[in-house]
Amino acid sequence: HAIPHMKKAGGGSIINLSSIYGLIGAPDAPPYHASKGAVRLMTKTDAMLYAPDNIRVNSVHPGFIWTPMVENHLKTTGQDLEAAKQATAALHPLGHMGEPNDIAWGIVFLASDESKFMTGSELVIDGGYTAH
Template sequence: LMAKYAIPEMRKRGGGVIISTASTQGLQSQNLVPAYAASKGGDISLTRQMALDYAADGIRVLTVCPGGVDTPMWRGSSRGNDDEIQERLKRSGQKHPIGRIGQPQDIANVVLFLASDQASFMTGEYICVDGGMMAKGSWA
C-alpha cells in the first residue's frame, strides 16, 4: 500500500494517478488459487473505494487486470522442462480469443495510457488486458 505515502505528495501537487495491478483472477477464478483470487478481488474493490475518496483531490485510481502473461511468475508456476513449458505456453495462447498469451509490454502499454492525460476522465475502474478471456467467460 505505497499509495498511503504517495497520496499526501499527490495532494500537495494537485493530483496524480495511482495504478495497481490486480488480475482477472479477482473477477473470475479457477481451482486451487483461493488466496490469490481473494487478494486480487480486494485490490479491485480498494481501487474503487480509493477513487471515490481521492477524486476531489485530483487523484485518479485505477487497476489493470492482466490475464495470462508470459512472465517469470507464469513460467515458474509451470512444471516440466523447457520444451514442456513452451508447449504449455502455446496451449494457453490458443485458449485466448486473440490467439496468444500476453506479453509484459501489452500490460505496460495500457498502464502508460492510464497514466496519461488521454485517460484523464477515468478513475475507479479496472481494465482487463487478457486477450479476450473475460469476454469468453472461461479458462476451459
C-alpha cells in the first residue's frame, strides 16, 4: 500500500527485518529460518524493482537481542535461564547479546539520507555471530 505514496513523494526507504538466520542455518525452527531467508531475497528483488522510483529497500539481520522472544526461546532449552543467557552471549565474539537499541540505530541509519547509496543491502547487527 505504501509504494504508490512513495513513488508520488519521489522515493523513500523500505527496511525489512530479517535475522542472522536469514543468512546462516541452524538445526532448529526450520519455518523461522525459511521465512527469514525469504525476507532477505524479497528485499533484494524489491530493491531492483523499485530502484527506478528512488525507493531503497534494505534488510536488517539481528543476532541474539535480549528481548522477550529470545528469553522465551532460552527458557525452552531446559537450562537455568541465566546459564542459557550466558551460553548464548558467549556465542558472540563481542561476548554479549545485543539490546533493542542496537537494532533501532541501524534502522535509523537505513531510513536516513546517510544511507542514500544503499539498496538491496543486508545490515548485519550481530556482535560478530556470523563472522565465525
